[in-house]
Amino acid sequence: MPTTNSNFSTLITAIDSKAQSLAASTTDAKDLVFLGKAIEALNIPSTVSAIIAEGDTQVGLVTTEGTTQVGLVNSAAASIYPTGTTTSTSKTLVHNEFVLVDTATQTMTLPAGVAGQSIVYVAVGNFADTVVAPNGSEKIMGLAQSMTIDTANTTITLMYHSAAHGWRAF
DSSP states (O other): OOOOOOOHHHHHHHHHHHHHHHHHOSSOHHHHHHHHHHHHHTOOOSSHHHHHHHHHHHHHHHHHHHHHHHHHHHHHHHHHSOEEEEESSOEEOOTTEEEEEOSSSOEEEOOOOOTTOEEEEEEOSSOOOEEEEOSTTOOBTTBSSOEEEOSTTOEEEEEEEETTTEEEEO
């Protein structure tokens, strides 16, 4: 059964002796590297203030890493949520736009379709004649024509699927 020696002076003397022996040897270079790593692992701060300083450094690193990760999450979330706009005139929408139409008889033209890009459209007010037009020869719900929103206070989300299917409403 191995014995544990809690006398660091004795351990350091034994390690130093082995290190000198290995340094003189030309065949055991990897053992010297291993021994160096073992000594590195034993590098214990000698005072309470040094231990506190080491702990403060580690807390600082954790705080910095946490702040960085929160920043990345916030940045990713900003690209997920649509940009909100309000319009009283006909306009061409952009990718990931949340548009509030507040005047009757307007035409919202969809942007050029890219698979996975979505548009959120909201018609507000008491009117039922907003037109959603495809971009060029693209389709809406598989049809090469515009779509009229004929119900007041309607919310429609459109997502582009492919050239064959075009924009899909859901």
